[in-house]
Amino acid sequence: MTMTKPLAKRVAIACGGTGGHLFPGIAVGDALVARGCEVTLLVSPKEVDQTAVKSAYGMDVEPLPVVGLSGNLPKFTFRFFQSLGHCRKLFREQRPSVVLAMGGFTSAPPVIAGKMMGAKIFLHEANAVPGRAVKLLSPLADEVFVQFPDAMSGVSGAGVRATGMPVRATMEPIPKPDARTVLGLADDQPVLLVMGGSQGAESINQAMIDALPRLAKSLPKLQYIHLTGNRELNPVREAYDALGLRAVVRPFLTEMEYALGAADLAVSRSGASSLAEFSAMELPAILVPYPAAVDDHQRLNARTFVEMGAARCFHQKQLTSKLLLTQFRELFRKPNTLKKMSEAMRRWKADQATEEVVQRIYEVCQWENPEMDDLFIPVPKPREVAA
Numbered sequence: 001m002t003m004t005k006p007l008a009k010r011v012a013i014a015c016g017g018t019g020g021h022l023f024p025g026i027a028v029g030d031a032l033v034a035r036g037c038e039v040t041l042l043v044s045p046k047e048v049d050q051t052a053v054k055s056a057y058g059m060d061v062e063p064l065p066v067v068g069l070s071g072n073l074p075k076f077t078f079r080f081f082q083s084l085g086h087c088r089k090l091f092r093e094q095r096p097s098v099v100l101a102m103g104g105f106t107s108a109p110p111v112i113a114g115k116m117m118g119a120k121i122f123l124h125e126a127n128a129v130p131g132r133a134v135k136l137l138s139p140l141a142d143e144v145f146v147q148f149p150d151a152m153s154g155v156s157g158a159g160v161r162a163t164g165m166p167v168r169a170t171m172e173p174i175p176k177p178d179a180r181t182v183l184g185l186a187d188d189q190p191v192l193l194v195m196g197g198s199q200g201a202e203s204i205n206q207a208m209i210d211a212l213p214r215l216a217k218s219l220p221k222l223q224y225i226h227l228t229g230n231r232e233l234n235p236v237r238e239a240y241d242a243l244g245l246r247a248v249v250r251p252f253l254t255e256m257e258y259a260l261g262a263a264d265l266a267v268s269r270s271g272a273s274s275l276a277e278f279s280a281m282e283l284p285a286i287l288v289p290y291p292a293a294v295d296d297h298q299r300l301n302a303r304t305f306v307e308m309g310a311a312r313c314f315h316q317k318q319l320t321s322k323l324l325l326t327q328f329r330e331l332f333r334k335p336n337t338l339k340k341m342s343e344a345m346r347r348w349k350a351d352q353a354t355e356e357v358v359q360r361i362y363e364v365c366q367w368e369n370p371e372m373d374d375l376f377i378p379v380p381k382p383r384e385v386a387a
Helices: 019-033 047-055 073-093 105-116 132-140 149-154 176-182 202-218 230-243 256-262 272-281 294-308 321-332 335-346 353-365 382-386
Strands: 010-014 038-043 060-063 098-101 120-125 143-146 159-162 191-195 223-227 247-250 265-268 285-287 311-313
Touching: 010 019, 010 105, 019 038, 019 047, 019 272, 019 353, 038 047, 047 060, 073 105, 098 105, 098 353, 105 120, 105 132, 120 132, 120 353, 143 149, 143 353, 149 159, 176 256, 191 202, 191 256, 202 230, 202 265, 202 321, 223 230, 223 256, 230 247, 256 272, 265 272, 265 321, 272 294, 272 335, 285 294, 294 311, 294 335, 321 335
Parallel strands: 010 038, 010 098, 038 060, 098 120, 120 143, 143 159, 191 223, 191 265, 223 247, 265 285, 285 311
Antiparallel strands: none
């Protein structure tokens, strides 16, 4: 097969594995498509990826074999080279000018394949501590973007820029009554959002189930949005139904702007993408970092938000129904406290993160300024589609 010439603006974005990698990648992809670029999302075959990419308008989607660094070195090596071969074949057919990797070992094969073909390489590190993939791949990169300025010192071999975290264009504050109405909730009653990241969190789910009977008595007007992950949907839903509580219980929600817009408070892991979206939507949070996260990065992510006064943080060992009940009683009975936390959360908001990433890609590639493009393709927002 003959190698095609690279298009002036063809970008491959490696962003599979978790929502924390995928949604920022889609955000950048949306902005690039709107400027006339051809964008391919390289994702995993996981259900969360395949569900989320349904909101990726105007982009091609290519699943890659999952590459995860684990104790099974032969399996990792086989899948790595399988994925690398898939990327090289794809790039021969549709040669990219740019490969942007959003972190995780799924990023490695596209970055290496892209480098071999002369593409410009960009990485984005979302966490307060750079991950192993970004550390290993950074010498190949033309530029590395980070969300947390403290992460800059952990990246070597490339220009490093603190941009914040790209978030989807729909992540902007919505009037709470409007968001609640869309989800079928009462528009004038408080809402608690419970989530464990894109794949759920068993410990958070169980602590909430245990807290619900007393919570229903203490805060009878409280409404709930609970995103359980795929494995625990039924027992969580049954717990709410048994108490007759008004709750939206789903495994996963693609249009997260409605859930974040409807809520007054979130209970969540402290993944980098979730924190950036909380900030964009000015939503205070109780954070329970995933204790097995590499380099304890979720705790370090959370620390920044606790120090700002935007969140409270508890170790998973502290997580009990009694703790949740105490926190919810205090916060929902003191609206001024929630308001101050919301105002603090707003201070982390990186309104221009997506635009800054796109602008740097254009500058490094010496493409014309995005504002000067002749071709502009408007990307429909989910709210517009739903309407």
